Amino acid sequence: MSGSFEDVYAIQKLKYRYGTALDTKDFVAMANLMVEDVTVSYGGGAVSLQGREVVRDWMANAMGSKGMLSNHFFSHPVIEVDGDTATGAWELMDIVILEGAKLVIRGASIYADRYVRVDGEWMIQHTGYKRLWEEIGPRGDFKTTAAWFGTDGRSSLV
Numbered sequence: 001m002s003g004s005f006e007d008v009y010a011i012q013k014l015k016y017r018y019g020t021a022l023d024t025k026d027f028v029a030m031a032n033l034m035v036e037d038v039t040v041s042y043g044g045g046a047v048s049l050q051g052r053e054v055v056r057d058w059m060a061n062a063m064g065s066k067g068m069l070s071n072h073f074f075s076h077p078v079i080e081v082d083g084d085t086a087t088g089a090w091e092l093m094d095i096v097i098l099e100g101a102k103l104v105i106r107g108a109s110i111y112a113d114r115y116v117r118v119d120g121e122w123m124i125q126h127t128g129y130k131r132l133w134e135e136i137g138p139r140g141d142f143k144t145t146a147a148w149f150g151t152d153g154r155s156s157l158v
Contacts, residue, residue: 003081010122011079011086011115018124019072024148025064031056034124035116041128066149067099074111084117085125092129099144107134 014033021030031052039050049055063070076091090111097104109129116125146155 003079003086007081007086007122008077008079011081011088012077014115014122014124015074015077015088015090015113018127019074022059022063022072023070025060025066027056027060027064030059034127035118038124039126039128041126044130045128065100069097069099069144069147069149071095086115086122088113088115097139097144102139103136104139104142105134105136108132 018033034052036052041048073093074090078089080087092109095106109131111129114126115122145157
């Protein structure tokens with residue numbers, strides 16, 4: 001398998017758009033990156049879903065709270081292209097702040113994705129991850145001084 005630089009780059013941008021849509025809670029934009037019959041397997045199979053709208057609705061319910069702040073950092077892409085299909089392996093570092101519960105979840109995962117080209121555009125056919133590690137604990141004395149939600153990203157420190 002091989003792929004052009006343009007294909008690999010387009011798939012990288014697709015994954016980065018997925019992460020940004022997830023963290024900004026734009027679940028419609030996130031779902032629009034997926035084929036209609038997409039499958040997902042989050043948390044090593046703890047959550048398995050099929051269908052773009054099902055995934056969108058589940059994500060909006062699971063992560064839609066403005067008191068749940070997240071950052072998903074994707075790196076180390078290994079992308080293999082074979083015509084109009086491709087696979088991608090990614091490393092993920094993520095942080096989730098649960099303001100109401102005063103908890104922080106941190107973790108690292110390996111994503112295994114499948115992509116398909118539809119009308120000239122790469123789309124997510126399957127996405128899923130297994131955890132390398134995950135931890136949760138009290139947030140302590142930390143205070144949110146800026147957030148995409150609530151302060152529109154403006155820091156109260158400046």
